[in-house]
Amino acid sequence: MNASLAVSTVIFALRSSGRFGGDEGERALWLPLVRRIREPYDGMWALPGGPLGDDEGLAESATATLERTTGLAPRYLEQLYAFGDPHRSGDTAPGEETGRAVGRVVSVVYWALVGEEEARAARVGQNVRWFRAEELPRLAFDHNLIVEYALWRLRNKVEYSRIASAFLGDTFTLAQLREVHEAVRGQVLDPANFRRQVEATGALVDTGEVLTGVRHRPPRLYRYNTTVDLADQGPLGRAAQQ
Known part of the structure; x- marks a missing residue:
């Protein structure tokens, strides 16, 4: 055939x-x-x-x-x-x-x-x-x-990678990140619990900047911590980093 x-x-x-x-x-x-x-x-x-x-x-x-x-x-x-x-x-x-x-x-x-x-x-x-x-x-x-x-x-x-940033760009608020997780996972997430979970991973870095152009108190902007390996990429992934 x-x-x-x-x-x-x-x-x-x-x-x-x-x-x-x-x-x-x-x-x-x-x-x-x-x-x-x-x-x-x-x-x-x-x-x-x-x-x-x-x-x-x-x-x-x-x-x-x-x-x-x-x-x-x-x-x-x-x-x-x-x-x-x-x-x-x-x-x-x-x-x-x-x-x-x-x-x-x-x-x-x-x-x-x-x-x-x-x-x-x-x-x-x-x-x-x-x-x-x-x-x-x-x-x-x-x-x-x-x-x-x-x-x-x-x-x-x-759940274990930085893939959410593909929807958001380099910087984002925690609310924006949670919105991605909710849409992808198909469930509503408690904001306080979500914050605690992502902060515990060490995967995010506070940029020291805030989102501008909003009506209420401007939220902080974060980025992913690229020095943290969120998952083992195997031999091919490690070779690419060398």
């Missing part, structure tokens, strides 16, 4: 029920999907993706596809997983346009996290639309399963 390689990307952003940056409703995880315009699954929504070019690296392919379909260039882009079940039909692959059998398709999936400022720049239209991650329609291929796995990974990783 012939096998083809494709690259897809799950992009998560925090937004309210209204427009990006608005105050309407609680923040939740949303992601952009692309409407397919050919068979198989013509007219159905799918993750941005496509076949790996002969002269492209995996991350290069993911970045190029995101820019082409959504106009996004996320700061945070990480390889998520490779989906290659022998019985899956996956993604756009060489040959589908001609009707030839494409055989097995292995999809290398990346995930990207974007803040509200980045998300505002996303291209939307008839064939590109944002959906709430918890309220997706039936997607093409096995993309519902891929999104479900990406959500599981994100919820686990937010």
